[in-house]
Amino acid sequence: MPSRKASAPVTTANRGPTAKATIRDVAALAGVSLMTVSRAMKQPQQLAPETLARVRAAMDQVGYVPNMAAVSLRLSQTRLVAAIVPTLATHVFDTMLAALTAALAKEGYEVLIGQTQYQPGREVDLVRTTLGRRPDGILVTGSVQDKTVRNLLAASGIPVIEAGDLVRNHVDMAVGMSNEKLGAAVCSHLAGLGHQRLAIFSGDDDRAQRRNKAFAREAARLGLPPVHVVLVPPPTSHPVGRKLMADLLDHGPRVDAIYCGSDMTAAGVLSECRERGIAVPGEIAVIGTGDTDFAQALYPPLTSVRVDGARIGECAAAMFLERFAGKPQEQKSVDVGFTIVERESTRMESSARQRESSRA
């Protein structure tokens, strides 16, 4: 019966310098049992003051940090929340993750981030790997369409939040705004400013497409001419925006206003217009998406559709924490809305400063 106790105890000493100290090392050093060390962390008041001091000294001496893998296994709880985003290189996601991380950290949860890099195939693998870490909750960006992923998430038995995109058939919970409403609002906003011939430059991902569709539908409803839509694969960039604008000016139809799926694309459009001496908003109005921090720094300052990433992150954190606490889920779906932040790039001479916002 070669049990741990029967054979020579394994300690930091004979495991080499690379091994981390365990609760056993601390116990041995302090001359107490494992339980006493465990209690020194969880219920210190239950211990005799001198025992506690001895244990704490031992913990410091060996640099003891509890092994969360063991804790997780024992408690079936990892205090880990996973977040799957397309990329970290987009402002909205950063903001969301920062808020999510901060809010969860207060309750002792950490956030494990996964990036799909906009590769659809990678999402399945990523979700599977991630679920292997047994997070206590998982947040995915956008709505989950892939059947395999949906099943994986549903079968995981943990709270799932689809963030940033409000759809009806969410797996579990959702927080974000309606891309349909957004597309329609932008269209009617531009129409309200007197623009007739509208164009869209956007990524070809699912969310953008639904925005575009709603935009086009609204244009039709308002009796405007067909919208000129140009799609490009993400990620967007300044050169891409310039190129799209150059192509439009050279070969495309004449337009009064352009809605860009990202502020970076819009920035490229502004640059190309400046280069060619085209007045913005005089000849062409431009509006972006995301209200990135640099939108106000562009020339002219860029009108943009602001989605409050921080609020999404905070809401998501709150929803997770409620579920972790076993509370009845109040809301399965939260609409944080969006705001059209108007700056010079769409401002008509006579139009006063204006804000338009949507909330469900």
Place this chain on the structure above:
Amino acid sequence: MPSRKASAPVTTANRGPTAKATIRDVAALAGVSLMTVSRAMKQPQQLAPETLARVRAAMDQVGYVPNMAAVSLRLSQTRLVAAIVPTLATHVFDTMLAALTAALAKEGYEVLIGQTQYQPGREVDLVRTTLGRRPDGILVTGSVQDKTVRNLLAASGIPVIEAGDLVRNHVDMAVGMSNEKLGAAVCSHLAGLGHQRLAIFSGDDDRAQRRNKAFAREAARLGLPPVHVVLVPPPTSHPVGRKLMADLLDHGPRVDAIYCGSDMTAAGVLSECRERGIAVPGEIAVIGTGDTDFAQALYPPLTSVRVDGARIGECAAAMFLERFAGKPQEQKSVDVGFTIVERESTRMESSARQRESSRA
């Protein structure tokens, strides 16, 4: 002796719908032992084809995903790399993390990200918590100065990379560039363009300070007047940049050129100058740091010091993987250098397009 086998076996069925399937559930369903299931994943060729098929069918049926907490505990290896950054909302860090994540993912490693939000006190807690996850390696941004953190990292026994800031006394490994060289290079670059009265707008963090000091030293060496340094707490923003510029113009000394510790600050400076009708670079030249994606979108396009975050991330990943493979560590320190990307904001009428770069 109430062992698992003696009592009723616990399976997914009687643990409720929320519990994830374990290797035991799969084994029971396939009518094989635990080891056979384990082997079906690790050494499938060792199994009889029909057995393998049966096990795989069972795995699919219950949606089995191995519990990494258990694997980690068993193997003393988490396939997790931790990265501590000040914030996700800075382009260089995003780029670095994206590259790091992508490179490590190929080898089956995931990246656990922690944000200090520039709060010095939070770093200790964060590192401690993070080490509790027993990552196989840890990357920290900037050089580690805090004694406690240094000890914690050194005692962890895992590969440690200090990224983005090359210092002599790194804990283990380092990849990045020298902030001293950077500061000096920017100063001499501006001096080379004929500027005499120089100013710096920067964050008050350690790295920025060392840049500034080197900048000032270089100015002195070149016989220029004292540098006007203005420090602000991070994070930087467009309004902050504007405010700093407004204050300088209203109350500060006259300057020919301003070096900004971030592109966002520089963008604010450009906006304020435009507002006041001050010619850039005619009256004042402006240079930023980071070569953010929007630098080229500003007006005038912003000269900026580019640090290749992606390269830092890739280098770090390669260094980690080498150590994980047990290979002798080739280099403990890698200098990825930096590049001054010159655009309109510093370009003198007669000066041709120019690039300046440093590599150790």
Place this chain on the structure above:
DNA sequence: TTGTATGCGTTATCAC
């Protein structure tokens, strides 16, 4: 106030 025994889910080792 402190200690002992057991199992969380997995894999290495040995046995058949």
Place this chain on the structure above:
DNA sequence: GTGATAACGCATACAA
């Protein structure tokens, strides 16, 4: 080719 067993580090129930 397959199975039984112990152990990874920790926390809970139960004893003392």
